[in-house]
Amino acid sequence: MRQPSRRAFIASAAGALGAAALWAFRLPVSVVKASGNSGSVTIVQFSALGKPIGKVTVPRVVKPDAEWKQQLSPVSYQVARHAGTERAYTGNTWNNHERGIYRCICCDNALFSSDTKFESGTGWPSFWQPIAKENVIEAGDESLGMSRTEVRCRECDAHLGHVFDDGPRPTGLRYCMNSAAMKFVKTA
Numbered sequence: 001m002r003q004p005s006r007r008a009f010i011a012s013a014a015g016a017l018g019a020a021a022l023w024a025f026r027l028p029v030s031v032v033k034a035s036g037n038s039g040s041v042t043i044v045q046f047s048a049l050g051k052p053i054g055k056v057t058v059p060r061v062v063k064p065d066a067e068w069k070q071q072l073s074p075v076s077y078q079v080a081r082h083a084g085t086e087r088a089y090t091g092n093t094w095n096n097h098e099r100g101i102y103r104c105i106c107c108d109n110a111l112f113s114s115d116t117k118f119e120s121g122t123g124w125p126s127f128w129q130p131i132a133k134e135n136v137i138e139a140g141d142e143s144l145g146m147s148r149t150e151v152r153c154r155e156c157d158a159h160l161g162h163v164f165d166d167g168p169r170p171t172g173l174r175y176c177m178n179s180a181a182m183k184f185v186k187t188a
């Protein structure tokens with residue numbers, strides 16, 4: 001049993017180093033500002049009732065890791081800031097059937113609507129489309145020996161989950177999200 005635990009230690013050390021490198025890369029805010037608009041993002045804002053208000057350009061939300069850790073619950077911090085995955089059937093919204101919108105746990109950016117939520121049987125809240133394509137980022141993820149597409153919040157870069165192409169109509173997509181990365185806001 002010593003070999004796996006040592007490997008686990010090395011993996012977590014590498015993860016910590018990777019996170020440190022990422023933050024080091026992000027720290028010079030003045031450099032980001034100097035290079036033009038890269039410090040801003042354009043998203044679609046939604047009202048408290050879940051209605052689209054329009055596109056707005058807002059500063060990208062960037063905080064030190066320690067600040068995120070203080071702001072978030074341990075599971076939300078691991079999922080959203082360190083690309084973790086909550087255990088299936090443990091989140092608070094996989095079986096939620098109320099009408100409302102799902103916002104980013106980190107920055108409140110609107111991400112998904114109950115209108116596109118469906119029963120995936122996975123134990124994770126699943127949607128066939130984001131509330132606005134502008135509000136998320138989709139990027140290749142080759143971690144854990146799999147080729148997947150990661151979904152992140154456009155405004156604060158939080159990890160939300162992955163998108164797969166085995167979803168229902170009309171898009172055929174399955175946005176497999178983590179409850180811990182989102183907060184549900186009832187609209188009806």
Ligand SMILES: [Zn+2]
Nearest residue numbers: 104107153156
């Ligand atoms: Zn966010």
